[in-house]
Amino acid sequence: MAAKQKVTDLVMEMVAPVLREAGLELVEVEYKKEGANWILRVFLDRPGGAVDLDDCAHVSEALSTALDETDPIPSAYFLEVSSAGAERTLKTARDFELAIGKRIFVSFYEPFEGNKNVEGTLMESDEEVLRVWQDPAMVVIPKDKIASVRLALVW
Template sequence: MSKKVTEVVTELAQPIIEQLGLELVDVEYVKEGKDWFLRVFIDNESGIDLEQCAAVSERLSEILDEKDPIENLYFLDVSSPGAERPLKKEQDFLKAIGKQVNIKTYEPIQDEKKFEGKLISYSSEEVQLELTIKTRKKMITIPTQKIASARLAVTFF
């Protein structure tokens, strides 16, 4: 198969999810122990409920059975991305400006690979974070191509 499972599933899931007025956040295809899991994360402005997950799961299951793009047996799991939603697309980062985020990088920047701070700005080249170290605030710029993963951070006050 020339395309990755996640790419094929994204193409199949996108129209179903949009038809239901929802947003496709991410698709994961992972092996845990001896089992494979196909996870589809959906969201919308007001959050996701069980009925919406069930509707997507049912429709996506039908198409996956019909097209049969996955060789292995797998478990399909459709859910909300939760409070620590991943930031993958440009739109995700733009919506997160002003919010607390966690970013991991492929290589160290100023001797660190993990950052938590307020997302100040985003462009296709770089993100700017405001870090709080004890009582001091510090700005850091991270090139987007060095970002391994990014997600919203849950903060407790």
């Protein structure tokens, strides 16, 4: 396992009890170098609600304390805890499952059926395809054609 993967796995384990207590879900942990600095980012979500500044501060404090006690990361880093956002990227099977019935925006590596992207309601997701309702028809999108998928705000 790569060092970055070990850090993200460790952080996921460390933050899990704090999130359960606060009614939050972990969306993603990133550990990467940006310029001269290492950044540890933790993205949160609240099922059926919004993550607020107090949630982020609470998780940041608890995680920072746990990291300081165990000191598992050998180099200096910046810890950032934030909401995954209203237009967050969907990556995992669980992300797609939770997004069923929601509006999504899909970008392609190269045009798919003449389109660079598709916006519609996610109706179904499996290992191979997404089924997106784009009025007046269902669009079946092979996952290997997808560059990215994110939630889309409805105005």
